[in-house]
Amino acid sequence: MQQLKPLTLRRNFSWTFTGNLVYAASQWGMLVVLAKLGSPEMVGQFTLGLAVTAPVMMFTNLQLRSIQVTDAKGEYVFADYLGLRLIGTGLALLIIAGITMKAGYRWETSLVIFAIGLAKAFESISDIFYGLIQQHERMDKIAIALMIKGPLSLLLLGLGVSVTGSVVGGAIGLAIAWGLILCFWDLRNGRLILNNSSNGREESDLLVADAEPGNSQNSLYPRWHQKTLSKLVLLALPLGFVMMLISLNTNIPRYFIERYLGERELGIFAAISYLMVVGSMVVSALAESASPRLAKYYAEGNSTAFGTLMLKLVGVGLMLGVGGVVVSVVAGKPILTLLYKPEYADRADLFAWLMVGAGIGYVSSFLGYGMTAARYFRVQMPLFVLVTGSCAIACFWLIPTQGVQGAAIALIIGAIVQAVFSFAVIAYAIYKIQKHEKTKSPPYVS
Incomplete structure (x- = not known):
């Protein structure tokens, strides 16, 4: 089993900066693509989609990643954070759909908002895995994800705009890109971190984990324990x-x-x-x-x-x-x-x-x-x-x-x-x- 040791602050910063640099450049590239291939109105539509979906997602995310990362005493396990995040993400999609239908935007703008909301749902789930990785001070895993995610997002958004001549196609391409990263990279790294964590635990702890598979930090699956989630919601x-x-x-x-x-x-x-x-x-x-x-x-x-x-x-x-x-x-x-x-x-x-x-x-x-x-x-x-x-x-x-x-x-x-x-x-x-x-x-x- 591959052993993952925490990186130094300097190396974590270097990795994170590089990953954020590539990702931010790619996000900026999306605006450039819209500005060059389209018009300020197209940039405005895309921006409005982000502006409508972001506050909803930010609220339902409950900033769980920050609580997860700073949980120095281990009050909650990964399964708890993932379970609450899935509930919040589902609620966010319903709210965004309601806003999209009730706000009176043009149909094209409404489709853009909903597609961006779907993309952010994938991003929200990935964020919990990033919190797990960050907690173990392996920012290189997150940085590599961002370095793949950014260019892939730019590519699929650009293709969507070129093929359809609309921001809607670009937003759908963005959602596909973020979904692919979650399924084929973030889940894999989450499993690697959790398996690595289990190697350092006592045998007795592992026996308890095997007996109660949703109750340990090495569980990749969500846990919905009402009392625990209630306490976590009140905290978050x-x-x-x-x-x-x-x-x-x-x-x-x-x-x-x-x-x-x-x-x-x-x-x-x-x-x-x-x-x-x-x-x-x-x-x-x-x-x-x-x-x-x-x-x-x-x-x-x-x-x-x-x-x-x-x-x-x-x-x-x-x-x-x-x-x-x-x-x-x-x-x-x-x-x-x-x-x-x-x-x-x-x-x-x-x-x-x-x-x-x-x-x-x-x-x-x-x-x-x-x-x-x-x-x-x-x-x-x-x-x-x-x-x-x-x-x-x-x-x-x-x-x-x-x-x-x-x-x-x-x-x-x-x-x-x-x-x-x-x-x-x-x-x-x-x-x-x-x-x-x-x-x-x-x-x-x-």
């Missing part, structure tokens, strides 16, 4: 609301743009704003690699290690933000001309505003990962209610008068609110560690 529900609010905070400007300015302006805004992902993939790679270690430091009550690592992460976020703003100001117009079309380059000022918001968002994201690693779950719900409310109010006042630039300013306002209050929570978490270091009791707060 605040984070489900938080992730929905985070998604809404990102997508609320898109709803307002589509409502007041139309699908064309939405397409232009979405294409330019996607360049924020260049920094986000660095943030995601580093934060995902560091999360298990942050959780371990916090569980052990090591305030120095936890605070030092958080400081380094925030410093990276600041550097990325400053670099992005400089690039957008100095070379924004030629970059947009090269990547898209001249009509996008005419909005170089929007690019600069969006990068300001992105920089603040990078810092906020690192702080958010820190809160989750410390298992400060419930406090995140009122925090993001405030963040989302601030963004929505700003959109309501600014977009009708200032257009897409108003949407960028609204994102900046939301990011500032998030950064300030997230910093306060992290400061309190470190204070709690220092307090409990004296008593040697665990500082968990959920």
Whole structure:
């Protein structure tokens, strides 16, 4: 049996960054394909599909992967997480179908939304397997999945658009790609990790596992134990609301743009704003690699290690933000001309505003990962209610008068609110560690 040892933080970051780089480039390539083969309206349709499905999926996912990864005490097993994720994914598809039928969109737009929802359902199930792999600090397995998934998604989406001349064909191609990755890669790696984990267990534990095949960590099958799932739902529900609010905070400007300015302006805004992902993939790679270690430091009550690592992460976020703003100001117009079309380059000022918001968002994201690693779950719900409310109010006042630039300013306002209050929570978490270091009791707060 192949033995899988945890990788170092440096190697995990390298793998995760590479995987996210390939995947993000492929996702950006999808927008380029739609912009080059079609029009801003087609980009707008695709973006609207993502904007409608994302908050629903984010809520029903309950951010189980983060809870799974930071479950340093092993309170739940993989079968529990998988069982709850399957229930949530089925519920999400029903909600998305209901929205699609009731919202009054054009039939083509409705088909795009439903196809993207199906793709995200496959992605949601894969995410639980990634949580298992991340928990064992083998980010190389996830990175390889992303490096296959990204180009395959781009290929099938491009073929779908070329053959059908419609975004619908592209969205169906995307769903097929993500389904294939789940079936032929993610399930295989999940089984490998679970089998490897069982090798290190005591013989007596394995006998219990054989007697009760849904109750052990080496079970690849879902478990639906009502009492256990009820406890897990209560633990995860605040984070489900938080992730929905985070998604809404990102997508609320898109709803307002589509409502007041139309699908064309939405397409232009979405294409330019996607360049924020260049920094986000660095943030995601580093934060995902560091999360298990942050959780371990916090569980052990090591305030120095936890605070030092958080400081380094925030410093990276600041550097990325400053670099992005400089690039957008100095070379924004030629970059947009090269990547898209001249009509996008005419909005170089929007690019600069969006990068300001992105920089603040990078810092906020690192702080958010820190809160989750410390298992400060419930406090995140009122925090993001405030963040989302601030963004929505700003959109309501600014977009009708200032257009897409108003949407960028609204994102900046939301990011500032998030950064300030997230910093306060992290400061309190470190204070709690220092307090409990004296008593040697665990500082968990959920």
